[in-house]
Amino acid sequence: MKILVTGGLGFIGSHVVVELQNEGFEVVIIDNLSNSSEKVLDGITAITGKQAIFEKMDLRDKDKVQDFFKRHHDVLGVIHFAASKAVGESVEKPLLYYENNLNTLIYILQELSKKESSHFIFSSSCTVYGQADTLPITESAPIKVAESPYGNTKQIGEEIIKDTCKILNNLNAIALRYFNPIGAHETAKIGELPIGVPQNLVPFITQTGIGLRDQLSVFGDDYPTEDGTCIRDYIHVVDLAKAHVAALKRLIDGKNQTNYEIFNVGTGKGSSVLEVINAFEEVSKQKLNYKIVGRREGDIISAYADTKKANEVLGWRAESSLNDALLSAWNWEKKIRE
Numbered sequence: 056m057k058i059l060v061t062g063g064l065g066f067i068g069s070h071v072v073v074e075l076q077n078e079g080f081e082v083v084i085i086d087n088l089s090n091s092s093e094k095v096l097d098g099i100t101a102i103t104g105k106q107a108i109f110e111k112m113d114l115r116d117k118d119k120v121q122d123f124f125k126r127h128h129d130v131l132g133v134i135h136f137a138a139s140k141a142v143g144e145s146v147e148k149p150l151l152y153y154e155n156n157l158n159t160l161i162y163i164l165q166e167l168s169k170k171e172s173s174h175f176i177f178s179s180s181c182t183v184y185g186q187a188d189t190l191p192i193t194e195s196a197p198i199k200v201a202e203s204p205y206g207n208t209k210q211i212g213e214e215i216i217k218d219t220c221k222i223l224n225n226l227n228a229i230a231l232r233y234f235n236p237i238g239a240h241e242t243a244k245i246g247e248l249p250i251g252v253p254q255n256l257v258p259f260i261t262q263t264g265i266g267l268r269d270q271l272s273v274f275g276d277d278y279p280t281e282d283g284t285c286i287r288d289y290i291h292v293v294d295l296a297k298a299h300v301a302a303l304k305r306l307i308d309g310k311n312q313t314n315y316e317i318f319n320v321g322t323g324k325g326s327s328v329l330e331v332i333n334a335f336e337e338v339s340k341q342k343l344n345y346k347i348v349g350r351r352e353g354d355i356i357s358a359y360a361d362t363k364k365a366n367e368v369l370g371w372r373a374e375s376s377l378n379d380a381l382l383s384a385w386n387w388e389k390k391i392r393e
């Protein structure tokens with residue numbers, strides 16, 4: 056069975072390709088290499104021993120997308136990661152985000168709508184909830200007004216899929232709302248490759264640990280939480296990748312209850328920034344240099360998933376602990392700096 060993974064050389068995409076190949080799927084990757092490198096393909100092959108088909112392509116080119124689906128008419132399903140994902144950048148460049156994140160989604164759905172039957176997994180985000188009123192967050196939590204164009208593209212993307220699935224009975228879709236993906240494959244052959252100064256907490260921590268950054272700035276310790284720092288649900292990227300395979304199999308096996316379903320994908324456990332720092336010091340066996348600074352604009356106080364639906368309906372559960380994930384991130388950081 057041939058599966059297209061767009062953005063398949065990215066952080067989450069590459070880990071999903073590994074899990075798909077481990078399950079015997081044939082994988083075609085489309086990536087425009089704007090936020091990844093072709094070397095990631097070697098890492099994937101080194102892990103699985105299998106060679107995915109790779110096509111460098113920008114999905115904003117509608118003709119190229121149409122041509123791809125003509126050439127790969129046997130694509131059974133699509134897992135769609137290709138999108139711009141930096142919250143701060145999206146505020147500076149809204150049109151780039153709306154064009155890249157929405158046009159590409161529309162062009163792919165247009166091609167899938169022509170097929171007799173197809174399966175579609177959408178990379179969504181807990182960012183659609185904003186600051187939820189109730190924790191842990193369930194899939195029925197209200198969608199808040201997006202805090203950034205990036206978050207808005209995830210909300211609009213879900214609406215586009217929902218409206219399309221309403222009128223098409225040949226398209227089955229699942230949106231996975233990720234919490235905070237961290238870590239790397241246990242082989243340290245693939246992992247997160249942030250370009251420039253990392254925006255996210257864990258890569259900044261590991262780069263500080265390795266000496267690439269002098270000091271981590273903790274964005275605020277005056278929040279209404281136990282230790283004053285923000286709480287998030289940090290999920291090992293391999294656990295997240297396995298959730299994609301579970302979702303795809305659910306659709307292929309026809310187990311979905313409707314042709315558009317949504318699942319939160321997290322551990323169900325919230326960790327504060329200081330707890331993450333302490334866990335990193337424990338697994339790396341070294342102190343981390345950090346200082347408390349002012350709050351970061353747009354940060355929500357606390358978010359962690361209610362994982363009941365994913366556990367009981369999707370039949371998937373996160374298996375790795377925060378320490379496991381941080382150790383894998385640390386091993387990866389050390390490997391790429393060798």
Ligand code: WQD
Binds near residue numbers: 286
């Ligand atoms: C986590 C916590 C920061 C960096 C973002 C996107 C989300 C998803 C994941 C794409 C916060 C604190 C961070 C630092 C810090 N991306 N922090 N110092 O903001 O929860 O989610 O990335 O889908 O959509 O919004 O993740 O890792 O940036 O921050 O103190 O140098 O770490 O304030 O409390 P976030 P994050």
